Amino acid sequence: MLNYSILQRLRIGVGKLPGTRSLYNFLRLLIAPTYREDGLATVHNCDFLKDKRFLKAYHTALHLHPGMDIRWRVHVTQWAGWHASRLDGDFVECGVNRAFLSSSVMNFIDFDEIADRKFYLFDTYCGLVENQISPADKAAYRNYYEDTYQLVSSSFNNNSNIIVIRGVVPDSLATVYIEKVAYLSIDMNCALPELAALEFFWPKIVIGGVIILDDYGFSGHEEQKRVADCFSEKQGVKVLSLPTGQGLLIKS
Numbered sequence: 001m002l003n004y005s006i007l008q009r010l011r012i013g014v015g016k017l018p019g020t021r022s023l024y025n026f027l028r029l030l031i032a033p034t035y036r037e038d039g040l041a042t043v044h045n046c047d048f049l050k051d052k053r054f055l056k057a058y059h060t061a062l063h064l065h066p067g068m069d070i071r072w073r074v075h076v077t078q079w080a081g082w083h084a085s086r087l088d089g090d091f092v093e094c095g096v097n098r099a100f101l102s103s104s105v106m107n108f109i110d111f112d113e114i115a116d117r118k119f120y121l122f123d124t125y126c127g128l129v130e131n132q133i134s135p136a137d138k139a140a141y142r143n144y145y146e147d148t149y150q151l152v153s154s155s156f157n158n159n160s161n162i163i164v165i166r167g168v169v170p171d172s173l174a175t176v177y178i179e180k181v182a183y184l185s186i187d188m189n190c191a192l193p194e195l196a197a198l199e200f201f202w203p204k205i206v207i208g209g210v211i212i213l214d215d216y217g218f219s220g221h222e223e224q225k226r227v228a229d230c231f232s233e234k235q236g237v238k239v240l241s242l243p244t245g246q247g248l249l250i251k252s
């Protein structure tokens, strides 16, 4: 039976014999992970899980999408939102569904109190677009999307700075005028509109502005990663692959 005393003994041997560090960490992951959720298990510090602001924002977002268990991904997007709130520029999400990620960012940074920023929420609000899906988009059919337009628009109708745009990306992108973007979240599970959104918004992203590619490292989403990598290379930047599966891009 694996337990802490075996772990302690193994710890003493770490570094002395080849492979002991990996074995020790593997056993720690089995016995005492600090996080095991959403395809990610670790023994690293995750104090953010106890942070009051994080908890409040996460639980408020759960009202829109009950049962979501993607806390580290949310932590990353909240950080990105916080970072963007210190820059000049608006917030954009392409691929909103029930607004779980976007509302957790809004709650985390008290977006209601930031009068000079807008948060644009682009989605068909009824799922992916058949003729945009290529055979390489292996994960594109994985989820069924119900119509969430009423849910999302009624959730934000008391804040005129949150703009819900129903339509197909990329056609819908030019229907509103957005001058500068500090935060862009891309999560459409499909390479074609994701690349189009990157191309459309890149010139508008301010220096230091942040892009989160939600599906970047997930299996079945390799086509989205491929187009994001090609795009970044052309722009002379690099996507940071995060252990959460997300990709992070900062305009420098």
Ligand SMILES: C[S@@+](CC[C@H](N)C(=O)[O-])C[C@H]1O[C@@H](n2cnc3c(N)ncnc32)[C@H](O)[C@@H]1O
Pocket (backbone or CB within 6 Å): 065, 094, 095, 096, 097, 098, 099, 100, 101, 102, 122, 123, 124, 125, 126, 127, 128, 129, 132, 145, 167, 168, 169, 170, 187, 188, 189, 190, 193
């Ligand atoms: C994975 S969900 C987004 C999840 C969301 N970010 C959240 O916080 O839960 C993908 C969304 O992308 C939208 N979508 C896919 N292709 C689209 C397109 N071409 N234009 C607009 N929305 C699209 C779908 O309707 C769906 O709501």
